[in-house]
Amino acid sequence: MRKLTVCCYGLEERHRDKLRARAEELGYTPCFHPSYHEAQADLRDSEVILGCEVQALEHAEKCRWFCSSSAGVEGHLASPFLKEDVILTNSSGAYGTTISEHILMVTLMLLRRQMEYTQIVAEHRWERALKVRSIHGSRILLLGTGDIGHETAVRLRAFHPDSIIGVSRTGRADTAFDRVYTTESLDTLLPDTDILVMSLPGGEGTRQIMDARRIALLPKQAMVINVGRGSTIDQEALLLALKEERLAGAALDVFETEPVPAEDPAWDTPNLLITPHCSGNVSLGYTVDRIVDLFLEDLERYTRGEKLAHAVDRTHGY
Amino acid sequence: MRKLTVCCYGLEERHRDKLRARAEELGYTPCFHPSYHEAQADLRDSEVILGCEVQALEHAEKCRWFCSSSAGVEGHLASPFLKEDVILTNSSGAYGTTISEHILMVTLMLLRRQMEYTQIVAEHRWERALKVRSIHGSRILLLGTGDIGHETAVRLRAFHPDSIIGVSRTGRADTAFDRVYTTESLDTLLPDTDILVMSLPGGEGTRQIMDARRIALLPKQAMVINVGRGSTIDQEALLLALKEERLAGAALDVFETEPVPAEDPAWDTPNLLITPHCSGNVSLGYTVDRIVDLFLEDLERYTRGEKLAHAVDRTHGY
Numbered sequence: 001m002r003k004l005t006v007c008c009y010g011l012e013e014r015h016r017d018k019l020r021a022r023a024e025e026l027g028y029t030p031c032f033h034p035s036y037h038e039a040q041a042d043l044r045d046s047e048v049i050l051g052c053e054v055q056a057l058e059h060a061e062k063c064r065w066f067c068s069s070s071a072g073v074e075g076h077l078a079s080p081f082l083k084e085d086v087i088l089t090n091s092s093g094a095y096g097t098t099i100s101e102h103i104l105m106v107t108l109m110l111l112r113r114q115m116e117y118t119q120i121v122a123e124h125r126w127e128r129a130l131k132v133r134s135i136h137g138s139r140i141l142l143l144g145t146g147d148i149g150h151e152t153a154v155r156l157r158a159f160h161p162d163s164i165i166g167v168s169r170t171g172r173a174d175t176a177f178d179r180v181y182t183t184e185s186l187d188t189l190l191p192d193t194d195i196l197v198m199s200l201p202g203g204e205g206t207r208q209i210m211d212a213r214r215i216a217l218l219p220k221q222a223m224v225i226n227v228g229r230g231s232t233i234d235q236e237a238l239l240l241a242l243k244e245e246r247l248a249g250a251a252l253d254v255f256e257t258e259p260v261p262a263e264d265p266a267w268d269t270p271n272l273l274i275t276p277h278c279s280g281n282v283s284l285g286y287t288v289d290r291i292v293d294l295f296l297e298d299l300e301r302y303t304r305g306e307k308l309a310h311a312v313d314r315t316h317g318y
Numbered sequence: 319m320r321k322l323t324v325c326c327y328g329l330e331e332r333h334r335d336k337l338r339a340r341a342e343e344l345g346y347t348p349c350f351h352p353s354y355h356e357a358q359a360d361l362r363d364s365e366v367i368l369g370c371e372v373q374a375l376e377h378a379e380k381c382r383w384f385c386s387s388s389a390g391v392e393g394h395l396a397s398p399f400l401k402e403d404v405i406l407t408n409s410s411g412a413y414g415t416t417i418s419e420h421i422l423m424v425t426l427m428l429l430r431r432q433m434e435y436t437q438i439v440a441e442h443r444w445e446r447a448l449k450v451r452s453i454h455g456s457r458i459l460l461l462g463t464g465d466i467g468h469e470t471a472v473r474l475r476a477f478h479p480d481s482i483i484g485v486s487r488t489g490r491a492d493t494a495f496d497r498v499y500t501t502e503s504l505d506t507l508l509p510d511t512d513i514l515v516m517s518l519p520g521g522e523g524t525r526q527i528m529d530a531r532r533i534a535l536l537p538k539q540a541m542v543i544n545v546g547r548g549s550t551i552d553q554e555a556l557l558l559a560l561k562e563e564r565l566a567g568a569a570l571d572v573f574e575t576e577p578v579p580a581e582d583p584a585w586d587t588p589n590l591l592i593t594p595h596c597s598g599n600v601s602l603g604y605t606v607d608r609i610v611d612l613f614l615e616d617l618e619r620y621t622r623g624e625k626l627a628h629a630v631d632r633t634h635g636y
Contacts (some may be wrong), residue, residue: 124585
């Protein structure tokens with residue numbers, strides 16, 4: 001029998017049941033472990049692995065296909081444990097729902113000055129006339145038009161923004177956006193942006209794509225939201241722009257260094273809403289439903305010897 | 319010339335310009351004041367008044383039509399200053415955009431445990447695996463299907479909830495909802511509700527419509543959001559249900575007594591997100607755009623001697 005090991009946290013009984021039933025139908029012997037630590041013995045002779053961490057591959061000599069339960073896999077690609085001849089897939093497509101909800105939440109919190117209202121209420125004060133803003137009529141730029149960007153655009157549309165523009169490497173069209181441009185157009189788009197939402201993968205191709213020069217192209221009322229990777233923004237330049245009120249606000253879920261160090265100036269930057277990289281964790285059962293479904297779709301393809309739908313392009317890193 | 323007095327806060331120059339131009343075209347002499355205090359001399363001989371406060375009517379003997387810039391006018395109806403023969407209109411239709419954005423924000427904050435994350439970040443901790451929930455798949459009940467309920471349903475739909483049910487006095491159908499029921503069905507609907515959103519007007523007809531008995535019909539995982547009037551919930555029963563974890567959370571923007579008194583137990587109730595009645599204030603320019611446009615539409619009707627679209631039904635209070 002071909003062995004299939006699942007070493008992922010966040011799985012509930014219904015997820016294990018579904019994986020077990022379909023894997024057995026397709027001719028695999030499935031085993032389950034909460035992480036790669038406990039899975040060592042099974043990993044040695046597993047052909048297929050669904051896992052959170054690339055360390056699962058360290059002694060997995062028989063592995064032909066590793067499916068990461070994450071969407072971002074730049075850490076996997078940089079790891080010596082990932083051999084050239086192992087197929088790598090990711091779980092892009094599982095996180096759009098939960099991360100787009102995070103994006104809508106923090107966007108509204110910034111526009112409606114909820115951090116200040118939280119402070120007002122904490123002090124039992126009754127101050128209610130802070131000048132707020134709306135998604136209605138805002139010009140929104142989504143840098144990154146994958147699953148997260150798409151699901152965010154779909155939700156934003158219901159709030160009647162002035163415009164929803166996408167920017168991606170390829171500029172591939174998507175009807176959720178008014179228009180999608182390639183990265184080459186970024187400099188001309190930034191000055192007309194009220195809300196910039198970034199959901200880019202990590203890696204060299206996106207490193208500090210929002211550098212100090214581009215941050216300075218944004219207008220004073222602009223707000224920046226980043227849920228992709230901390231490496232895609234010059235964090236120091238962003239914090240300085242907030243401090244000098246050259247930007248109206250920012251919400252960061254990802255950082256150059258995580259956890260954010262105790263002495264990091266981010267903690268005390270005005271109008272910066274920090275969340276601890278929680279926008280896309282697997283504590284939402286629906287996210288795990290999607291990880292399981294996407295994996296099982298590829299498991300059928302793999303078993304039939306077909307190309308996998310979620311195979312990572314090692315050149316672009318996603 | 320017929321005099322028209324505007325005594326409203328929140329107006330910007332563009333609002334005054336638009337009101338002035340159209341009022342003059344229609345044969346009125348418009349005057350502007352930030353509140354009724356400064357407007358006394360002009361109010362005495364004004365035929366039409368657009369105002370925030372019913373006190374503007376105290377000495378306005380010539381007034382034939384008072385348009386409130388608020389949506390809720392139960393205070394106006396209870397006031398001795400509002401004579402029987404004065405037409406009262408409200409600005410229902412101006413607040414749907416801003417209040418629906420507030421509702422989406424607090425709903426997501428409750429589901430994603432943002433109050434706890436705020437505390438985690440305030441302590442510079444890096445804890446990121448709190449179990450969260452999603453609008454996706456949630457069963458939503460909107461008690462109140464006016465402008466606010468409608469705009470909220472439109473936005474919620476983009477998040478793929480399991481269902482969006484409306485409840486109103488009349489049960490009038492609206493395609494933004496899967497179905498709209500009359501208040502008679504409330505008891506049977508509450509046990510199947512994950513998220514209850516209340517946007518009801520005040521007055522006797524809605525007083526404590528969510529009383530202790532009905533609060534107890536909600537399941538343990540339910541969350542309650544109220545942006546209408548504090549009088550529509552038995553606040554003490556709600557706080558107790560939160561304390562005893564018979565409800566998962568609540569977000570209140572309106573209260574039985576406002577400002578919430580210093581010693582009120584609300585301030586220290588777990589899983590209660592308090593905002594200081596700020597969901598629908600006029601600090602959003604777009605809200606004032608709408609107040610002005612709705613008023614001018616009725617001003618044309620009034621001048622032609624037609625029935626006003628926003629006339630308040632004194633029996634139902636809205």
